[in-house]
Amino acid sequence: MVIEGSDVVINGNEQTHFSSSPIISGDLQDKDFMKLILDALRTVPVNVVKDFWSIGVCDRCIFRVLGLHELICSHPSLSNSNLRTLLEEVRVGGDEVDSLGEQEALIVHAPTTETSVCKVCLGVLQFVFYGGNGTFMKKDSAYDFASEVAELVKQQHYQQVDSFSLEVSLPPLVTENDQAILCYIQKKYESDPWFQQKAESQCFSTKDVLKWLLIKPLETLSGLKHMESTFRIRLTYSDSLRKQNAERNVYNKRRKSDSAGTRTTSLKSQENYFDYVNNMKEKVIQPCQLAFECYRNSIYIGGRYLKYSRNVSQTRWVIDDERVGEASVEEILGGSILPCFQGDGYKFHAAGREDIDVRMLGTGRPFLIEIQNARQVPSKGIIKDMEIKINSMENQLVKVKNLDVLSNQGWAMMREGEAEKQKQYSALVWIHRDLNHGDLHTISSAKDMKIIQKTPIRVLHRRSPLERERIIHWMKLERVLGSSQYFLLHLCTQAGTYIKEFVHGDLGRTQPSIGSMLGCRAEILQLDVTDVKMDCL
Structure with a gap:
């Protein structure tokens, strides 16, 4: 649909009136939504809008910072040019129209620098950015921007995906700009009736607004549902110029919370917000660098x-x-x-x-x-x-x-x-004397025997020098046919036991050991793990 009109007048109980130029087309035909837009516009003081424009704040940030309804901020069919046209051509109604008379509605004139980069959001909500190869990019609406994101997702060929989470990372400078401009407005207009009617919680962040803008078109374009998901689409914005990073510290923020836990107190406590905003006017802002990534957990x-x-x-x-x-x-x-x-x-x-x-x-x-x-x-x-x-x-x-x-x-x-696991081993062991029946009894009778192991010499260069208590749950010997000095040692131990050191003693660093129990030198020749007792897997 097309809304025709260069002027919109809301005067008391008069019916809404449109004049003759096209402003917005698409899905804004819904009368309730249009009434919402017009009601929101009626609350915008003209001098505040001019103040914003003089600073270099984009139109969407004006709606956002003034705490207008989230549909205004986030409706994806409101492109940059839509918002500019509305703010340029709307006649501010309500009390101001009454005071001026019906025939003297006030026209808001926007600056001609529509393509300039917003001093607050750094172009994030204008959909201007530098791509991965350094190319300057500009999209007119959330649908245009979301279309590019959806195409990049499609090129990755993910399968078995039915939902997504949208993640956005912005430079700290954007958050600081948000805080400064809100503090500026609070201090400058806190005595005005329009400001006193605003709830402080109505100021939506740049990140939230960007998400609201993109979620609906991304769902439509990708066929995926936005929810908490193992598949994530991530947009990472970074400062294009180091200068912007350096200048973000013009005012020194100290985050404090009032009894309600809001950040308003910390903003009101700043002494440099006017300097910050004045400095913001002088800055030459470059769009952010945007890195796109989609990934599955x-x-x-x-x-x-x-x-x-x-x-x-x-x-x-x-x-x-x-x-x-x-x-x-x-x-x-x-x-x-x-x-x-x-x-x-x-x-x-x-x-x-x-x-x-x-x-x-x-x-x-x-x-x-x-x-x-x-x-x-x-x-x-x-x-x-x-x-x-x-x-x-x-x-x-x-x-x-x-x-x-x-x-x-x-x-x-x-x-x-x-x-908590136990492990079983089979070790081929040699001792320097003949094996006897007493040795068999000595070994097999040991049940849940505690041993102390210092960090083995062979791993001491990469492990902390600690003493560890471990448990040998059971052991048994199996003779090797044709030899009196070789035997198989079968044992079950607590996880983390050093088996080689338990056999030869590691120069006395493991006590007791097979060697100390048999009273002779013992060496391990081969070792196999035969079982790892764990319920999972």
Whole structure:
């Protein structure tokens, strides 16, 4: 629809009147909404609008800072030119019209610098900005701007997404400008009746208004529902000029709260707000730099892994630019899983770790792979095929079981379970004398035995020198046929026990140890983890 009229008169109970130039088209045909606009315009004092324009405040910020109804601030079909035309051509009614007479309505004349950048919002609510490549961009309405954002989202090819959250980050300078201009208006016009009728909470922030402007058109254009979501659209505005960053400290803000917990008290306490606003008039403002990003919260896929090689580390291990080991569990699993999610990257998490020369057998070790910004979530069938593919690799270094996508609580559950878990081991041990029946009894009779371990010498360069109490829940010996000095030690321990040091004693830093219990030198030759007891995964 088209509203024709260069003049709008609201005079007492007279009917609203429009004259002959097109102002706004689109979905503003709703009479209630138009009445809301006109009622809001009737409350705008002409001298205040002129004051704003002299400072260099954009039209939407005028509505916003004056605390007019949020529909005025946020209705997406009100473009920059719509607002300018309304403010230029409206005749302010109400008491002012009565005092001037019906034939002397006051015309507000806006400055001709419609394309200048707002001194308060830095062009954010005018939809002017510098793009990622430094190109100056200008959009006339929220729909135009939202269309570009929606197209950028579409190009990322996200699947299984039905909602989004909108995040906006603005330079601190915008917030400080908001505070200063509001404080300026409060002090300058606090005795005026129109200002006394305004609730201080009605001044909406630049960030809130921008969100209101974009949410509805983004929902329409993308087909997604705005709500608390794991899929996020983020707009990050940053100061284009370092000069703007330096000048934002012209007035020194001290945030204090009154009894109602509002920020008004801190604004009223400022002594430099007039200087700040006067300085604002002199500034040459550049639009902000806008960085667009859409991303999905991390998705976790987990299960248990088994490691059959004594030359595979858990995570990639490089010393002096030289790789240690032939591969890593992290790279084998992450490299196989990431492509199915089309993510930006991954992080590997496990319930503890084994040394590179220790095999992980039995039930396997619980692990999670955190997929960052996944474009899609594979079905259970695809995940099962993924598991089969990993387990069919030619080198057979690593296998997985129970692979599945986990909820966001998967990581927390694994961390909680790790602190309480028990682990079982099988170690090949050598002692310098023959094994006897008394040794078997000594070892097997130890139940829930407490030991004290100082930080092992082999890791002392990267761990704090602490003493740790650990529990050995049970142990048993198994003779090795054909040898009297070799045996298999099977044991179950508390998580965090250093098994190698428990066997040889680490020069007395672990007490008691297998060596001290048997009264002889003991060395561990091979070690396997046979079970990690955790309810999750």
